[in-house]
Amino acid sequence: xxxxxxxxxxxxxxxxxxxxxxxxxxxxxxxxxxxxxxxxxxxxxxxxxxxxxxxxxxxxxxxxxxxxxxxxxxxxxxxxxxxxxxxxxxxxxxxxxxxxxxxxxxxxxxxxxxxxxxxxxxxxxxxxxxxxxxxxxxxxxxxxxxxxxxxxxxxxxxxxxxxxxxxxxxxxxxxxxxxxxxxxxxxxxxxxxxxxxxxxxxxxxxxxxxxxxxxxxxx
Amino acid sequence: xxxxxxxxxxxxxxxxxxxxxxxxxxxxxxxxxxxxxxxxxxxxxxxxxxxxxxxxxxxxxxxxxxxxxxxxxxxxxxxxxxxxxxxxxxxxxxxxxxxxxxxxxxxxxxxxxxxxxxxx
Numbered sequence: 001x002x003x004x005x006x007x008x009x010x011x012x013x014x015x016x017x018x019x020x021x022x023x024x025x026x027x028x029x030x031x032x033x034x035x036x037x038x039x040x041x042x043x044x045x046x047x048x049x050x051x052x053x054x055x056x057x058x059x060x061x062x063x064x065x066x067x068x069x070x071x072x073x074x075x076x077x078x079x080x081x082x083x084x085x086x087x088x089x090x091x092x093x094x095x096x097x098x099x100x101x102x103x104x105x106x107x108x109x110x111x112x113x114x115x116x117x118x119x120x121x122x123x124x125x126x127x128x129x130x131x132x133x134x135x136x137x138x139x140x141x142x143x144x145x146x147x148x149x150x151x152x153x154x155x156x157x158x159x160x161x162x163x164x165x166x167x168x169x170x171x172x173x174x175x176x177x178x179x180x181x182x183x184x185x186x187x188x189x190x191x192x193x194x195x196x197x198x199x200x201x202x203x204x205x206x207x208x209x210x211x212x213x214x215x216x217x218x219x
Numbered sequence: 220x221x222x223x224x225x226x227x228x229x230x231x232x233x234x235x236x237x238x239x240x241x242x243x244x245x246x247x248x249x250x251x252x253x254x255x256x257x258x259x260x261x262x263x264x265x266x267x268x269x270x271x272x273x274x275x276x277x278x279x280x281x282x283x284x285x286x287x288x289x290x291x292x293x294x295x296x297x298x299x300x301x302x303x304x305x306x307x308x309x310x311x312x313x314x315x316x317x318x319x320x321x322x323x324x325x326x327x328x329x330x331x332x333x334x335x336x337x338x339x
Contacts, residue, residue, distance in 0.1 A: 008331075
């Protein structure tokens with residue numbers, strides 16, 4: 001006699017509940033939160049350095065940094081004048097909402113426009129763990145191969161923006177921008193694809209325009 | 220990908236449900252695992268076999284994992300279909316390959332439990 005009892009509970013509900021708490025905080029304070037993800041070395045911190053510098057007179061911004069070791073990235077962010085908190089996960093390959101809830105205690109949230117969470121460099125695990133963000137932003141650099149959205153479908157399926165970084169290196173690599181774009185759109189009709197170079201500044205204005213619109217929508 | 224801590228999460232939720240329903244031991248647990256989310260069924264089984272022996276609630280309980288294939292609706296015409304693979308997903312009706320909406324395949328949830336018989 002089967003006495004099967006339906007449960008239907010998400011396995012990751014614990015993190016989702018904490019993410020909801022963060023969402024409430026951001027909603028109340030009208031803060032735009034963005035979860036920045038990529039493989040190691042794609043340019044997340046460089047993107048933040050440019051953004052925090054170029055838009056410093058437009059927005060009040062802060063960053064929560066995630067790395068296994070070192071506070072190298074938090075230092076780079078602080079050098080731009082923005083608030084930064086470094087999380088050292090020691091071994092964990094992604095950030096979760098519990099860690100973010102702890103870290104925002106160290107940030108002055110009053111009047112904050114944008115909070116960036118720079119996740120641990122990894123195209124797999126961060127996709128599973130919401131950190132209360134409004135949007136996920138995934139960077140892919142042109143040295144990584146244009147089939148990465150195909151190899152990591154979930155990451156690109158859930159992202160609002162795909163930034164194709166290091167376009168100044170396009171003459172030296174076999175990277176087809178259209179191909180990468182098409183792979184990402186397979187399971188994400190509305191993903192915004194922006195080729196940029198943090199080093200030269202190429203097309204960053206389009207990223208800033210996207211940021212402005214996203215910030216405005218959260219006010 | 221963290222199947223060990225994922226199974227820990229499962230055990231926590233199961234204990235919560237068992238307390239609410241006054242169940243002491245389980246015989247079977249059914250998990251639904253979506254294809255897209257990247258959690259490996261074999262690794263979950265392995266973690267279950269590592270974590271449950273010796274526990275009063277779960278020793279001997281069977282973990283059944285049902286894999287849910289990716290199911291999408293065409294970005295252009297709305298036709299629902301299950302692609303053969305992620306690489307190339309032409310709609311069977313209009314052949315569109317881009318912009319499909321994911322209907323199933325992202326899930327990771329505890330579907331049901333079966334309490335152990337009192338004599339067991």
